[in-house]
Amino acid sequence: MVQEVRDKLLKLVETYGCNVLDYPIRVRNLLNDLCKSRFKKEIYAIFVTLKAGANTKLVDSAKSSSVSTTIAGLIERIQNDYAIEESLSSWSVESICESIGISYQKDSSASFTSIINDIAPQTSTAEAVLENESETTEIQNRETKENEFDIFQETSETPSRNGELRIDFKQTAVNSLSKVRNKRRYLGLAILFLIVAGLILMAILVSSFEGNNTMQNSPSSFQYSYIASALVPKMVFVKEGSFVMGDSMSAGSDNESPGHRVTFTYDYEIGEQEITFEDYGKFCLDRERKEPSDQFWGRGDRPVIYVNWFDAIAYCNWLSEKEGLPKSYDLSGALIDENGRSTLNPSEVAGYRLPTEAEWEYSARGGNKSKSFVYSGSDSIESVGWYDLNTEWRTEETGRKLANELGIYDMSGNVAEWCTDGYAEYLSSSLINPYVADGSMRVIRGGSWYNSADSCRVSSRSYNSPETTFLSYVGFRICRTLF
Template sequence: MKNGDWSPVHAFPVKKHAEAGLPLYNAGKNSAFFRLSWQDISLPDQLAWIPPGRFQMGSPEDEPGRFMDEGPTLKAVVPHGFWMDRYEVTQKNYLNLMGENPSNTEFSPDMPVNRVTWHEAVEYCMRMTDSKRSAGLLPKGYVYRLPTEAEWEYACRAGTKGAYSYGDSADKLSEYGWWAGNGGDQPEPVGKLKPNPWGLYDMHGNLFEWCADAYVAYPDGSAFSTSGMMKVLRGGAYYCPSNILRSACRAEAQQPDFRWILAGFRVVLAPPLGQAED
């Protein structure tokens, strides 16, 4: 899209422009259009907008079920807004893009893909970026990639401060996530339970989700770490006890080439790593 062209207002909600730092020009009173000096945007509804912000990363020492590596808590900064997939990547979407399905379950289009290595998840994101760019559907300055650990916890918490995105007690966990208390012997189709306050499903449970980061002790508040061999997995899975599904839990970091039945992922549409932390 050229500078000065007009875009339908639903293509990018007006209130999001200030959060994303995008220039906006009013098209006039009662107009259904706005003008961007950036580019036209067409994004699928399954992407949820995550505004920039600051939050307390990790868990307090008195949080039941916490692990030592969740502290000390730190003030983490997510300086750029981004979009996150409302759902874990499904077998259908993975098969369509990658040409194979590594899952150990019978094919089901809405089932989250599992047994995906970190390297394969990164490759999926790269292919999605290339595909959307070729189709003219990639916003300038953004790529599809794995979330950083800070981005993941920030999105999971969705502005909350408790053990879970809905509160501190595990009593309502089965309303939001698949875990040992309600899960079976395999993951469930995505999006069957309640979302968190920002419209993200299965952030608690179903499958662990790969993050971009290496697993290291918490740094000084930056949003991304590259040092270390193990890669972060977040969220817990369908067979885990409730404390593994807490927003701050860092359990089960793994080698990036590890193929695990409990590991899946979801994508974000965000500035490239390195730029996302500026």
Template sequence: MNALRWLLVFGIGSSVGYGQTVNSVGMRLIDIPVGSFYMGSERDGEDGDEQPVHRVSITKPFRMAATEVTNAQYEAFDPAHRSLRGKRGFSTADDEAVVFVSYPEAVAFCEWLSKKEGKPYRLPTEAEWEYACRAGTVTDYSAGSRLPQAFHKNQKTDRDPVVVSLRVGQTPANPWGLHDMHGNVEEWCADWYGPYPTDSGRDQSQTDPVGRASGLFRVTRGGSHGTPVRYLRSANRQGMIPDDKNWIVGFRVVQGDLPASKPAPAQPPAANARQVSQQVYRWQPVSATQPVFLEPIRYVHKPDCDSGVPFFGHNHCPALTWCPNGDLLAAWFSTNEESGREMTILASRLRAGQTQWDVPSEFFKVPDRNMTGTALLNDGKGTIYHTNGVEVDGDWQDLAVALRESHDNGATWSAPVLAAPEHDKRHQVIAGLLQTREGWLIQPGDADPGPTGGTAVWVSRDKGKSWSAPYTDRKKPDFRVGATGGLIAGIHAGVVQLKDGRLMAFGRKDDLPGPDSVGLRMPMSISADMGKSWTYSASEFPPVWSGQRLILTRLNEGPILLISFTHHPDAPAEERKDMLFFDGQGKAVKGYGMYAALSFDEGKTWPVKKLLTDGRERYLNGGAWTGAFMMDATHAEPKGYLAITQSPDNLIHLVSSSMHYRFNLAWLMKKP
């Protein structure tokens, strides 16, 4: 049905015979009758959470607001919200949908309205929402298999959000007289997000479902402006961290008692959190003199197709830590596109005493949100920290930072809190979360989504409860040798604390000219004020390119370790600079790929440089942007995103985008 015919048949504002009333704040409430419908869809992939299609019966009538709550209506409850009008350019007028409202704030509005009128107001259940949206239809949209242009408000992903009017009631009403059920802004629902309950071989029908008993995210529905139109389908499921406040989520209310149905049980833990030993592991130190380099193994394994694990084609951007029980825990994103909303964070364990990593399972996923950037850190005192970027939709520019803690080896995690609640630049988490000698946490985050632009650092002095804001000057930094600025030179930076308390960092791109016409070098940044300002110089190392992420860390034994790449295999020949390594006879040998460098004087000199290979010829696959490569005496992995941890036995664990390397300091010190 085209848009014109839709308007002629149903008309704007038509309730098509359904009763309606107007309440004390001017909301038009539409009577929603009892009935049954088929909830969900048969879509696969990122929309697999819409399965199975199941019959749902709504046995009690309720009233639903014809439109989303407006600024004027919400501010009758919370006048202070007026200061948020126009934030990011959105929702300035009285009759535009209210945004920048969290789930608890939406619930508080309903409680205020209930007390004001003496009638029960609340958020709709997810089932009530889809029932009312479909209004008797079974197609993707209540308007048919396609959404007419009259509903569209910049229905595509933009790195910089495009401001559109959020005025309510301007798109055609559905057959029951409800506006803006497809788009405008997403709407909070009452339910905890979780898979639809299934019972294989039995009737899947449900009566007045109210979602799961608990969860991490609250359901949002309806899609919004600034997203591809497929996210506006009647069946599409989305969710948010309850405290998240942004420019694409608002809410509408229903009047009526909450169904008395029993919620479905909380979702069981994923495989990476099952059968996790709580026995404290007795680490046996590796030899301080005997070199150790173990066979590289893969840690990213493709799960079986029927496992239910959302495993996509691009697996990349790892984080890694050791656990007190002797396990290693790795996490990374899996996606089809790095800007995709299907992106999820998977995790796998190398359990103590085992030689092969577990098959991955889902670790952290805010529904229908891009999840770029993950970090893991064991503080050595029983707490594992997990930080993660969370977008409002797609891309990876406007990220908030979520923080979780585990005190039982990753078997359970605290509910996510927003360590950096604003969806903004400078929040792309880098796997390099570190703890200073003062016990402070430092989280590097890319300052710009592009290939250059530097890295910001967030600092928490209270174990993650609060974080200092990074440098806020929005001018493009002037990275020059000897200059000072508020950001680390280069994105994807590695950061380490020096013995005198200063921070030292190396970054990708924003390269600086080296001495004596050697060409561009990897930039080095030094901060004497815990990341508020940095001084720049050229290091002695070659630049890092796309598809590569360096590592900078302090080893348990004291030296500082840098791991990076000699060059990018796709770089033009004129930009490739040979890197020389020296064998046991002092002979210089050209090497290519991933190398390690050690400093024993706090980054002043790097006397040890070694290609990360034991010299044996082998075929390996680095996954992600790396793919297949040959390792031999002069060739190591050519690119990859790196993450590192050193377990209490002093074995160094390095992961690239797919491979797991294990070696010790004695091996690094030994000449090949």
């Protein structure tokens, strides 16, 4: 892995103190600046490792002499939750260990040695750099954290040459990780066998369908190779087609113009309703994640809130994995095809994902059944959507208003919805299967209970940082290309 990134991380800790690791977003931004936007994969791996609570967990495990178990657990969680390969997961955890003074060495007995270095945080410098960040609230409590390594010093046995204190933890981290790798290797072989058998069976079925000329261009014709389980929310078929995207009534904001023609050369399906707390709760339970708050409004069939863009695509990758489909996103959030290669064409993505902005608007307008309504399904927002004037300033259960022409609910109002695309201004040129991969912001569509009726129009656009989690009016729905 890239040593330069690890060196920069160590430099950050030397400059700002160990407590800077409690703020993953700030660490990521500082590393991006120091590395001049290079090594994005490695920096993202460190970001999600810190986001998983590696700093606190490693320090606590050192106190209880359970470092090896904690490391193995962190590596496995990062692989599962963020689709990061094992070598990069191990590297990122090792980098965090080294940065906080816990270094493990592979010797002849495969033991584990942890060295705690007393790195004094420079409080004034850190506060100056972080003063405009949301983390400053917790940074102000730095004095209570400056002694976080004192417990280690009290239990040390042998001082090092420079007066620092050393603690030896006789662990078997290498052996533990080896056992985990062996289990995964055997599991991988079993999965490979099942995949090969499935491909053979699929080839036989396809040959049979083609030989009898019974395949029809309809929603059911795309289900011969995959039947969704009860875990998947109800989906609605959307036929390929063409439409004019953007403000066609000269009633919108500047970012809705110019109108431009978009053509889809593939069929897809999109969630009939927004992902609910019940749907998202299954993901959290399986991945041992903390469920987001419901603001005491209720859970169940209400749309999930307080989820950022990365949370939404993590759910999509999890659902794809559960359904035996290829994942749709790599560790950076870019779309990938069924072979794991980056792609700019949504028609090549096999798993569940967020809709592109164009797919979202085409679906909201009613697809090839569109009646050119202002809102999704009607010219009256009252009949199809929840917005600021007809709610008690909270979310409502999904599916309680009228559906649009395709049978899709709540695409105007209730909660706004994350899209796959980065935000960009429109161009006048015609597009085929569009997808915007670049940009620091992600598109949000549909308006919500918090917004006015104007924001709930099918052409209205918004955006926010993909890491924004504090919004009680943003959720998401899922989408999948049909082959």
